[in-house]
Amino acid sequence: MKRREFITFLGGAAAVWAVNARAQQPDRMLLVGVLQGVGADDLEGKARFTAFEQGLHQLGWTVGRNLRFDHRWSEGNADVIRRQAAELAALAPDVILATGSQATEQLLQVTRVVPIVFAVVIDPVGAGMVARLSRPGGNATGFMAFEYSLSGKWLELLKQIAPGVNRAAVLRDPLSTAGIGQFAVIQSVAPSVGVEVSPINTHDKASDIERAISDFAREPNGGLIATASSSGNARRELIVSLAARYKLPAVYFNRDQVSSGGLISYGSDYTDLYRRAASYVDRILKGEKPAEMPVQAPNKYELVINLKTAKALGLAIPPSVLARADEVIE
Numbered sequence: 001m002k003r004r005e006f007i008t009f010l011g012g013a014a015a016v017w018a019v020n021a022r023a024q025q026p027d028r029m030l031l032v033g034v035l036q037g038v039g040a041d042d043l044e045g046k047a048r049f050t051a052f053e054q055g056l057h058q059l060g061w062t063v064g065r066n067l068r069f070d071h072r073w074s075e076g077n078a079d080v081i082r083r084q085a086a087e088l089a090a091l092a093p094d095v096i097l098a099t100g101s102q103a104t105e106q107l108l109q110v111t112r113v114v115p116i117v118f119a120v121v122i123d124p125v126g127a128g129m130v131a132r133l134s135r136p137g138g139n140a141t142g143f144m145a146f147e148y149s150l151s152g153k154w155l156e157l158l159k160q161i162a163p164g165v166n167r168a169a170v171l172r173d174p175l176s177t178a179g180i181g182q183f184a185v186i187q188s189v190a191p192s193v194g195v196e197v198s199p200i201n202t203h204d205k206a207s208d209i210e211r212a213i214s215d216f217a218r219e220p221n222g223g224l225i226a227t228a229s230s231s232g233n234a235r236r237e238l239i240v241s242l243a244a245r246y247k248l249p250a251v252y253f254n255r256d257q258v259s260s261g262g263l264i265s266y267g268s269d270y271t272d273l274y275r276r277a278a279s280y281v282d283r284i285l286k287g288e289k290p291a292e293m294p295v296q297a298p299n300k301y302e303l304v305i306n307l308k309t310a311k312a313l314g315l316a317i318p319p320s321v322l323a324r325a326d327e328v329i330e
Helices: 003-026 044-057 078-090 102-108 150-160 177-193 204-216 230-235 234-246 256-260 270-285 307-313 317-324
Strands: 029-037 067-074 097-098 117-122 139-142 167-170 195-201 222-227 250-252 265-268 301-306 325-329
Touching: 029 044, 029 078, 029 270, 044 067, 044 097, 044 256, 044 270, 067 078, 097 102, 097 250, 097 270, 102 117, 102 139, 117 270, 139 230, 139 270, 150 177, 150 222, 150 250, 150 265, 150 317, 167 177, 167 204, 177 195, 195 204, 204 234, 204 270, 222 234, 230 234, 234 250, 234 256, 234 307, 250 256, 256 265, 256 301, 256 325, 265 270, 301 307, 301 317, 307 325
Parallel strands: 029 067, 029 097, 097 117, 117 139, 167 195, 167 222, 222 250, 250 265, 301 325
Antiparallel strands: 265 301
16 A cells, blocks of 8 residues: 555544544533523423433433533524524534524524534425435434425314314414415415415514404404414414404414413424434434434324313314314313
């Protein structure tokens, strides 16, 4: 072997040895940054992070021994998310867990080097987070919240539980590709179920959202659909309270809103997505590259119904819908 070839061989081998050594060092405390789109007092957010932490523990990672977290909670505030994303990137952690589209987008604005594993992102390709689902190609990969086709099922579900509804206000974020995409699918389904749809922007001020729902509720036979967005999730208690005040049947994208008093939700099991995200963080900590790890879709969905809310609205949930429920709150 020639001297130059031998040196090249040694250099390549050293790189491989370094990666393997890093993955096998139980005493080295690796840093995982966490950027969540909810507040620190959000019970569902805490439960999902616990599932993520438990998933890592099952894979051999223990906080205080070979792993530590730097955890940020943003409460859905865009300015806070932007600042916290920059702070986390500056720490140069070994990997960052990002929850939601807004957190992931802001992280990608400040680093294209630090590995990012995202969870509950709706349209990572459309938002420019990855080049393609099968081979992301950059420093981010993770787990989608759902595919756009699910959005049409919310309108169909609304019509099933409240057959008299012929108007639906759709709460969406018009500043994100996900908000635009979800509303487009709902619009495409609307004629087939005989419902006229109109948007309400979740990025508006709380007073503007309240005014828009109040104006919508002046006409009869209306219902609500709360699509998935960081801004909408941050205002879920407001939206749930307005639906109750104006007696509007409402379908939500996630169980969080139903736990807060909303009527019904259908969406992916977010806790399962967090648990699965632990496996990707584990693989990256052991040397794999997010560019080569495919973005994965959910494999668990759940239908949750709040019968107390249904009773307050004077609705009788059809037996066919009740039979499909994964959880019923009474």
